[in-house]
Amino acid sequence: MKDDAKLVITVGDEAGVGPEIILKALASKEIPKKINIQIVGNKKNLISKYLFLKSLGIKKILDPNQLHVEDLKISEAEVKEPSIDTGNASFLYLKHAIEIVKNSPNSALVTGPICKKLWNSAGHNYSGQTELLSEICESPNVGMLFTAKSPFTGWRFNTLLATTHIPIKEVPHKLNKNLINTKLDLLHQFCNKFKKKPTIHIAGLNPHAGEEGVLGNEEVDFINQAIIDWKIKNPLVNLSELKSPDSCWISSAQAWRGNKNNAPDGILALYHDQGLIPVKIISLNYSVNTTIGLPIIRTSPDHGTGFDIADKGIAQCQSMIEAIKTANDLLIH
């Protein structure tokens, strides 16, 4: 990371675990010391959260007075419950943070968890933070990628979702050759940051990748052809044939704990749970949600607001630590 580099971190919904995991994460030895960090959120709420956590006997926690907080002063000082106000504030924090990052050449964005329902209640009709990023950055082709660096081996595990938050019955209709090609482009660009000639695997849609049409026809109808077409355009990339979904992540699970043989640099999953079931089993707490295809770098922890545990001091900060480290890594690569 260059000396003038900057990480902008939004607190997300003030009533969620966002403020807590940020203060905990920034006290961790895993965070590189030279990072220039800017928080977007309510400073008074961060201070009251800090004092509360201190009162519980938690020691590894950063004093917000040591932080550069961009305080928009739109929410109450002491936040007790999730509300339309906290939802509205979390939307405005993100909007402001995006503008800072867009205008700072050597910067990256880390977003705290927000509540989509409260965004909607506050009149901000987006299905998530990614959609706002995509709109403001005028980047229609973005990708939801989960990346995790193994604490055992340092190996990086990357899974991109071809389709995201849609019902399972809509998945076969949403997939097409063009979508698969676009997602393979995005995954390749990302893996390319870390390796000159990455190996990419892609999972089939149906059991056993359709078994030549016996267990589903999407593979023979267009998915196999999409792979052939993409390989012609990208002759230097190691793109495998379609994999049976139930064995597609086995080599990644092995690489995570030690044996890197045969593990790909990136996997394209065709739907949400096909990708996230293995991601969460293999790299729980270490996986980071990264939006790719934007002109800016954006990462976030892979969990939600945790409203039910937000006032207990028990929130785990590992995923926020990883989100910060990954944003830092991506600024270098």
Add this chain to the structure above:
Amino acid sequence: MKDDAKLVITVGDEAGVGPEIILKALASKEIPKKINIQIVGNKKNLISKYLFLKSLGIKKILDPNQLHVEDLKISEAEVKEPSIDTGNASFLYLKHAIEIVKNSPNSALVTGPICKKLWNSAGHNYSGQTELLSEICESPNVGMLFTAKSPFTGWRFNTLLATTHIPIKEVPHKLNKNLINTKLDLLHQFCNKFKKKPTIHIAGLNPHAGEEGVLGNEEVDFINQAIIDWKIKNPLVNLSELKSPDSCWISSAQAWRGNKNNAPDGILALYHDQGLIPVKIISLNYSVNTTIGLPIIRTSPDHGTGFDIADKGIAQCQSMIEAIKTANDLLIH
């Protein structure tokens, strides 16, 4: 296992890895010594496979002359390639083995891998061994369950598939309240062998289990109601609310390696890859395919014929060892 108990093992397709993994598995110290084993297959082929493996320097392998082989003498002595003959023989082995087990009160069946295409080529139109078992045993409501005993902790990991080898687009149409109730009954009966009051989890169909209808309507339309109905009929079972598929197997992954807190005794997966992606990542080589809902016990390794590696001496026998041990366990429980 009682003294008169018997395990009947079919070799599956003679041209596949079946004979090799059986001879390797039976030489393992993990197999209880007192098991009365009967093999259904071609003895000459087992002997030539034995001599071939010996010639490769493989030492841990059982001499078929020490085995009780029920030789139907229907296939060639030396099998080199998969053919209609080997397909036909594997079908007749299974049929014969089912009859033996049906007529031996204290017995269980372990099936070697077969090739469905060769069954069909030989005129036996079944989509798999389970369907033949279901027909002969007159048991229409069978279940495909994957069970694995952790070599680290001894904890047993059970996943039942509500739907099996069907295209993903057919899954939402195939699911209904009755099917879910029937599968919960089967899973409960199985878990009950090992625990008086088992805990059962069930995964949703859609991302985040549909998020109250926002990401799919099957959960609110009938899956939640199926759970409520089943709980009323089974008040003593710990059946959880619907789980988000991407976090449903996390506690099982943790229990497999040590921390058994919160891990359920059984999980109902709604479709093939939802269940088999986590099963293969968590318990690779240790998971056993068990058909439940039959009047007999039946287990099999969780892999196929491996025609491509059948003449190389490199086939792994762990899953066959586990299939034999599980059949033995189920005879006791």
